[in-house]
Amino acid sequence: MKDKGKGMTLIVKTITRYTVWLIALYGIYIILHGHLTPGGGFAGGVIIALALLNIMLAYGREFTRKWLRINLLHELEATSAIIFLIIGILGVAISGSFLANFLHHGKLFNLVSAGTIPILNIVIGIKVCVGLFVVVWSLALFHIPKKGGTE
Amino acid sequence: MIIYVLCFILLLVGLYGVLTKRDLIKIILSLSIMEYSANLFLILFAYRQDGVFAILSKGEQAAGMVDPLPQALVLTSIVIELGITAMLVALAVRLYQKYNTFDITKIRRLSG
Numbered sequence: 184m185k186d187k188g189k190g191m192t193l194i195v196k197t198i199t200r201y202t203v204w205l206i207a208l209y210g211i212y213i214i215l216h217g218h219l220t221p222g223g224g225f226a227g228g229v230i231i232a233l234a235l236l237n238i239m240l241a242y243g244r245e246f247t248r249k250w251l252r253i254n255l256l257h258e259l260e261a262t263s264a265i266i267f268l269i270i271g272i273l274g275v276a277i278s279g280s281f282l283a284n285f286l287h288h289g290k291l292f293n294l295v296s297a298g299t300i301p302i303l304n305i306v307i308g309i310k311v312c313v314g315l316f317v318v319v320w321s322l323a324l325f326h327i328p329k330k331g332g333t334e
Numbered sequence: 335m336i337i338y339v340l341c342f343i344l345l346l347v348g349l350y351g352v353l354t355k356r357d358l359i360k361i362i363l364s365l366s367i368m369e370y371s372a373n374l375f376l377i378l379f380a381y382r383q384d385g386v387f388a389i390l391s392k393g394e395q396a397a398g399m400v401d402p403l404p405q406a407l408v409l410t411s412i413v414i415e416l417g418i419t420a421m422l423v424a425l426a427v428r429l430y431q432k433y434n435t436f437d438i439t440k441i442r443r444l445s446g
Contacts, residue, residue: 219391220389220391221387221389225409225413292391292392315416318416318420319420321424322420322423322424322427325424325427325428325431326431
């Protein structure tokens with residue numbers, strides 16, 4: 184490990200390239216089926232964040248910064264919170280109470296059903312995913328001095 | 335009844351780690367164990383013999399289910415634990431930057 188921030192060996196990088204998309208797909212499945220099965224926005228968001236962390240661990244900081252555009256993630260996190268608030272206030276405007284389910288409910292056990300709940304699940308998933316990733320990213324940005332040396 | 339005692343023993347394991355370990359990372363891990371024992375206690379309170387989980391799925395009859403309220407509470411608690419752990423790790427990293435060690439007996443003097 185001569186170059187810090189360059190990531191791990193070729194084996195780890197190759198395996199990560201194949202598995203990260205499967206992990207992310209599983210997270211998206213958990214989010215989209217949040218109103219039917221156990222799971223939902225929080226659990227799926229954590230799984231997608233772990234996929235992003237896999238990339239960060241395997242490929243290093245420099246690659247991830249170029250590939251993900253961290254500033255965009257900060258804006259996405261704030262935006263998802265605002266969208267959640269807007270949907271809640273729309274509930275006040277249309278049905279009279281905060282977060283009221285104003286859309287058509289649809290049939291039970293269908294994928295497209297339950298009104299605003301899948302939308303809220305997706306918004307929460309984005310928020311949790313980006314938030315968790317940014318937390319660990321900020322921890323990784325600390326500069327650790329060498330053992331015994333003073334900074 | 336025995337499971338509650340075991341849960342309390344798990345809490346004591348975490349407390350032992352917090353009180354006796356010198357390494358900051360081990361202290362943070364012990365604190366996590368204490369939090370887990372609290373979560374486990376709430377979940378065990380909500381458990382019911384032969385209960386199903388509180389989500390109705392296709393082709394299933396509504397039956398006696400476990401109490402979903404503590405589970406929602408524990409989900410919130412897990413999120414708060416995540417925040418606490420992230421903050422503690424950030425503080426530990428800052429201390430490592432200043433003192434070059436995680437040993438709390440060596441972190442004594444002011445260091446610029």
